[in-house]
Amino acid sequence: MKTLFKSLFAAIALVINSLSVTTRAETVTPQAVNQVDIQKYAGKWYEIAHLPMYFQRKCVSNITAQYSVNADQTIRxxxxxxxxxxxxISSEGVAYSQNQGNSKLKVSFLPTGLRWIPLTKGDYxxxxxxxxxxxxxxxxxxNKYLWILSREPQLDEATYQSYLDTAKHYGYDVTKLIKLPH
Structure with missing residues (x-):
């Protein structure tokens, strides 16, 4: 009987382990696209959805982001x-490119004189x-931050689902996404 329980326990452990390996294999570490044309990316974006975060806790609707290229090639x-x-309400910051393709940025919303402080810039x-x-x-x-952005205040369901699938592929918990009206 003792051997039966050991065998049963080992089989259950093997099944659980293989399920967790399967789950991990379905997601990959987030990867930025190779290239972003900053001039095309600049302009107004409407937030369609975001993961909960402290900085947006007071927002109830009409979330937008406006990007413009500064003379020094940073992004307002x-x-x-x-x-x-x-x-x-609004918050102004600056984004600094971290790669040749301008697809990995660090963003700071601190006052200009404090932006030099280490570890105060977020990944974008x-x-x-x-x-x-x-x-x-x-x-x-x-997988701490996630936003789905659109040039229009509404996004068709098929496109939204496609972007959710990409987020899921990267391991984001899309069940926690918050969608606010425009």
């Missing part, structure tokens, strides 16, 4: 949203962007 970032009392990786620069998936090397 202006994030805006509507809060519960109806007021629009373009994980997927369509050829016309109308839809983008943005995250980072961890």
């Amino acid at each position: 970032v202006l994030n805006s949203c509507r809060i519960a009392n109806g007021e629009m 990786w373009v994980l997927r962007v369509d050829p016309e620069y109308k839809v983008a998936l943005v995250g980072g090397p961890s």
